[in-house]
Amino acid sequence: MSGRLLRPELYDRLDRVFGHVRIAHEGVEMVSRPYLSADLEVRLDITTRGETYCVSCPFCGDTRQRLWINHRWGYWDLRTQTRNLWLAHCFNEECLRSYDRQQALYREVFADVGDGIRDVILPGAPPPAEPVEVIWPTQLIPLDQLPEDHDACRYLRSRGFDPVLLSKHLGLNYCPWTDPFVMSMAKDRIIIPITMNGEPRGWTGRFIGEPPNKFVPKYYHMRDLPRGELLYNFDQARRSPYVVVCEGPSDVWRVGPCSVALLGKHASLAQRALLAKHWGQGAVVILLDNxxxxxxxxxxxQLRDTVPRRVLVHLPGGKDPGDLTREQLDQIIQGAARNQCVDLLSLVAAHGHGDAQKTEATNSPSFVENKLER
Ligand SMILES: [Zn+2]
Structure with a gap:
């Protein structure tokens, strides 16, 4: 297909499900305006429908591609707070008039992402060996599906992070709404999935901006999150011969893939055991907030007996990791390591057996932060 399609991913899905897809009005964006209907729903007043994918309707046995699916169909719309599933229309027998049918079509096309609402992108997660009870907020939108001027994106960019990369590499989502009786505080937060050994183990939600008072936590965790058993970003960090231990996920985005977050200030016994097991032969750099x-x-x-090479970092001038750039942090970490006689660079060199692999270990594309600071 030509690279000019507005929803290439939807086109591919339809092609897989229906075999042949005809494209109408290729490259033409929908033009629409939200308005409040008589029944107080936000609806769209459409002046140009734009790019549309035409397939044969599976409900009426149509063979002449009279099921028209708009490029905005199935895509979360912040204005209507729906996926606008009415944007699919059968011109043969009006098969998609009922919401049940609209949902049936959605489930068919997005079968691999469950009900489509929880289509959380978990980086490279294989199916878990045994089910882990992770309860997600009711609605989640991958950050790269939000408009660029959305508060969540603006906040992340203002702190020097790229929301699209964080979405792609670390599966970050925004929660526009969640059942008020469960985990109501997840609403309007950036939802950060936590995986270990490829398995989703839970999530934490970052408040967008600074919390207005001490009753609003900066990070709101999933209920019963087994925090003491987890190290955020463990799967990426374990590929590095040394680990930088921070407090929160945004510290990890700042420091880079060789870091983990305790999700708090204290390391539990289980967390210390993980550090010892994976970096006991390497090194542990401790970089908590001031x-x-x-x-x-x-x-x-506490790590005295299990991790011989340890570095304790005090950031200068009352600063926290989030106040510094990646380059500044790197300099401070390397400087502290030198002062404390821990040679991190030779660990990396030994780990990678030479410079080529050292580059691979420290600059792989999954090193999210490399690109974020620019
Ligand atoms: Zn039909």
Whole structure:
């Protein structure tokens, strides 16, 4: 197909399900305006429908491609707060008039993403060996499907992060709505999935901006999140011969793929065991926030017998990892390591057996932050 399609991913899906797809009005964007209907629903007043994919309707046995599916169909729309499933129309027998039929079509096309609402992108997750009970907020939108000027995207960009890369590499989502009786505080947060060994283990939700008061947590975790068993970003960090231990996920986005977050200031016994098991032969760099000097020292001492090479980093001038750029952090970490006689660079070189692989280990595309600071 030509590269000018507006929804190439939808075209591919339809092609897989229906075999042959005809394209009408290729490259033409929909022009629409939201309005409040008499029954107080946000509807769209469409002046140009734009790019449309025509397939044979499976409901009436049509063979002349009279089921027209618009390029905005099935795509989350922040204005209507739906996927606009009415944007598929059978011109043969009006097969898609009922919402049930519209949903049936959606399920058919998006079979691999469940009900389509929880289409969380989990980086390279194989099916879990045994079911893990992860309860997601009711509605999630991958950040790369949000408009660029959405608050979540603006907030991340203002902190030097690229929402599209975070979405693609770390599966970040935005939660526009969730059942008020379960996990209501997930609403309007950036939902950060936590996977270990490829398995989804839960999530935490970052408040967008600074919380207005101390009753609103910066990070709101999934209920019963087994926090003490988890290290955020473990799967990427384990490929590095040393690990930088931080507090929160955004510290990890800042420091890079060789870092993990405790999801708090304290390391549990299980977290310390993970650090010892995976980096006992390597090195552990402790980089907590400035108000956690005691906790950082405690962790440094606790790892005495299991991790011989440890680095304790105190950031200068009362700064937290989030206040610095990746380059500044890297300099501070390398400087602290040198002062404390831990040679991180030779660990990396030994790990990679030479420079080519060292580059691979430190600059692989999954090193999200490499590109984010630019
Ligand atoms: Zn039909």
């Amino acid at each position: 108000d956690a000097i005691d906790e950082a020292q405690e962790l440094y001492d």
